[in-house]
Amino acid sequence: MKIAVAGKGGTGKTLVAGGLAYLLARAGYTTLAIDADSAPNLGFLLGLSSRDEGAIVPVSKNEALIAAKTGTAYPGVYSLNFTVDDVVLKYAVPTPAGVHLLVMGTVASMGAGCTCPANSVIRALLRHLIVDRDEAVVLDMEAGVEHLGRGTAEGVDMMLVISDANRQSLAIAGRIARLAQDAGIPHIALIGNRIVDAGQEQVLRGFAKDRELVVTGMIPFDPAVVRAGIDGNSIATLEGSAALCAIGGILSRIDQEIKERLNGRVDTEKHS
Template sequence: MKIAVAGKGGSGKTLVAGSLAFLLTRAGYTTLTIDADSAPNLGFLLGLSAREAGAIVPVSKNEGLIAAKTGTAFPGVYSLNFTVDDVVSKYAVPTPAGPHLLVMGTVTSMGAGCTCPANSMIRALLRHLFVERDEMVVLDMEAGVEHIGRGTAENVDMMLVVSDAHRQSLAIAERILRMAKDAGIPRLALVGNRIMDAGQEQVIRDFAHTRDLAVVGMIPFDATVTRAGIAGDSIETLQNSAAVCAISGILDRIFQDLQTRPLIRDAPGGHA
């Protein structure tokens, strides 16, 4: 199963992505998390120290790796024929919370110069991770909508778009969902986050209903999440919080949907 988590910056998508990866690992699945945000911070949530997280070079900025994979003997010419099957084993980092973490980084321009080899590398690696590997993969996407146009989430099984009840957050969620639908992602769902009362939940449900969108769950406002962020605590300290319990319910519903309309590959350890 390959899940992409998207949303406006500050929407809580990293909490959702990190919690899903943590819960999948705790359930016995081999799980890889991918941080594709331009300001990666998923490592902190998964328990890495500031020093450990800071030492990770994003794949898109790893000039040695990109040159080794795409370089040729001709200046300005790069190869499109390369393998990426060794990248995870060499560059994914184990985390205290359980999942392995691969910091992808982003390619800000599709055009000129050294960006082209980096972009080719990212596309090939993402296709390998989503199509050719069997473990669970959770992708924490770049905030906003531009990444959809770059094809970052092609070949995922499902995209969750996280939003609170604010109009701007919902407007960006709508754009992401529309672009993801156009890109052919087979399952799309909205996740309400930081829900403080029934009125906020209804705003999100009304928004989804008028646009024929599925709502896979509501995550309540949880002060323990805020306190953990200030303290720099990992997801393990939040596993019994109201927010993570709600995300666990969302994961259960995802599995129920996949059992009804199967897309999942055979999972390690006999899970399905």
């Protein structure tokens, strides 16, 4: 299962990504969380201390790793022929949530044709993680799809776009959905977060209907999430909370949809 999560900063994108990763690991999946946000903080939610989080060197800033993968004997010339299957083993960090974390860091836009060494390593690494490996992967993204090349995007089982009922959040959610469609992500869904009442839910459902987006779930406003943020507590402390229960329901629906797609594919192959 490969799930990408995107949305405007402050809408709860990292909460959803961390909750999904935590619940997948708790269900027995070998789970890798990828923090591809320019302000990475997924590690805190997964239970890492400030010291451990601060010690992580993002892949895009790991000069030794980039040089080892792309370096040549010629100044200004770098190799495009390298493997990345060892990166997870060496650089993914185990967390108290039972999830391994890999921090990507900030890179220039993939869609702009940048061929710098760091971008080349991250592009190859993401493709390897999403297309080639079998474990569950949850990708906490920025408000866009810049980290995903087209072939990689097509390997994502689901792109979840997170938004609250705020007009600015919805505008960015619409932009993300368009970018995801253009990138070739086949399945895109809207998640409403911090929903206070039926009126806010109606706003989000109307937005989704206008843009022909599936709504996979609504997460209620939850004081327990606010308290966890203030106290610096991990996702594990939200067991039994309304928000984490809602994220669990979202995960169940995604799992069911993926299984139905696979069954449909098998049936089609049997009759072809």
